[in-house]
Amino acid sequence: MNRYETLLFLHVLGAFGMVSATTAFWVVMLAARRSERPTALMPATATARIAVVAGSLLTIVFGVWLTLYLDGYELWDGWILAALVLWAVSGETGRRGGAAIEKARLAGDDALGATLRDRRTLFMLALSTIAVLTVLVLMIWKPGA
Amino acid sequence: MPLAIIRPDDWNLPLFLHVLGAMAVMGTLLVVATSLLGTWRREDADAAALRRLGFWTVISGVLPSFLVMRIGAQWVAAAESLDEQGEAAWIAIGYITTDLGGLLTLVSLVLAAIGLRRASNRGLARAVGVMAVVVLLAYLVAIWAMTVKPS
Numbered sequence: 585m586n587r588y589e590t591l592l593f594l595h596v597l598g599a600f601g602m603v604s605a606t607t608a609f610w611v612v613m614l615a616a617r618r619s620e621r622p623t624a625l626m627p628a629t630a631t632a633r634i635a636v637v638a639g640s641l642l643t644i645v646f647g648v649w650l651t652l653y654l655d656g657y658e659l660w661d662g663w664i665l666a667a668l669v670l671w672a673v674s675g676e677t678g679r680r681g682g683a684a685i686e687k688a689r690l691a692g693d694d695a696l697g698a699t700l701r702d703r704r705t706l707f708m709l710a711l712s713t714i715a716v717l718t719v720l721v722l723m724i725w726k727p728g729a
Numbered sequence: 730m731p732l733a734i735i736r737p738d739d740w741n742l743p744l745f746l747h748v749l750g751a752m753a754v755m756g757t758l759l760v761v762a763t764s765l766l767g768t769w770r771r772e773d774a775d776a777a778a779l780r781r782l783g784f785w786t787v788i789s790g791v792l793p794s795f796l797v798m799r800i801g802a803q804w805v806a807a808a809e810s811l812d813e814q815g816e817a818a819w820i821a822i823g824y825i826t827t828d829l830g831g832l833l834t835l836v837s838l839v840l841a842a843i844g845l846r847r848a849s850n851r852g853l854a855r856a857v858g859v860m861a862v863v864v865l866l867a868y869l870v871a872i873w874a875m876t877v878k879p880s
Contacts, residue, residue, distance in 0.1 A: 607756025624775035
């Protein structure tokens with residue numbers, strides 16, 4: 585593998601980590617919403633929590649590195665700038681939604697059930713998901729490139 | 730420094746579908762592996778709930794995601810006329826890993842359906858959990874092949 589292939593592979597691996605983890609969170613969350621013991625299902629997100637952090641770091645580090653490495657891309661290109669902003673939006677809204685769920689998990693089943701149905705929590709998580717999927721669209725379509 | 734590679738617009742939608750399907754497969758497999766292997770030695774009520782989650786995720790998550798990934802793969806292969814170019818190593822790796830993944834998913838589906846109907850299903854959970862890990866590792870190889878494209 586040459587340097588470009590290594591950078592690209594690590595960047596794509598990170599992207600898979602982020603989006604796969606997002607999928608996993610939604611699967612568990614939707615199941616937990618319907619459960620009488622939602623706290624029992626939260627351990628199923630353990631590996632997804634590692635994947636989303638690792639994936640976020642890999643995508644940003646190797647994404648920026650790729651941009652600097654390749655001719656034809658610049659950090660100030662519209663689609664790359666938009667992706668950077670959306671990466672930050674996805675991370676922050678995901679963190680806030682996840683923090684609310686973790687706080688409720690520690691408080692017990694009733695609190696967790698209520699939080700999983702709370703509109704603000706769902707809005708945060710939906711926004712995080714839309715942001716990361718929009719980054720995926722930008723990475724594939726590369727508008728203006 | 731190498732030039733950035735831009736693909737034709739026609740390829741973007743099928744590629745997006747293929748990649749999104751692949752990411753969803755990996756995510757649902759993460760849930761299956763974590764929930765089923767996490768109850769390896771447990772027999773309490775919470776373990777039973779996690780196993781039900783794992784089994785249901787195989788049926789309602791892994792299978793539809795796999796279909797989206799596979800249909801997307803065939804669509805993008807047709808768009809790129811890959812079949813006419815002869816089979817490069819990365820395409821062969823893709824087919825091998827998805828064929829293996831498909832077979833193990835099918836077996837997992839059957840075991841998951843049986844597991845949902847049984848009160849005692851720890852053995853089935855272990856089997857499906859291990860298969861999920863094998864498929865995840867196979868798909869990591871596929872991600873490498875699709876990105877690096879060894880010829």
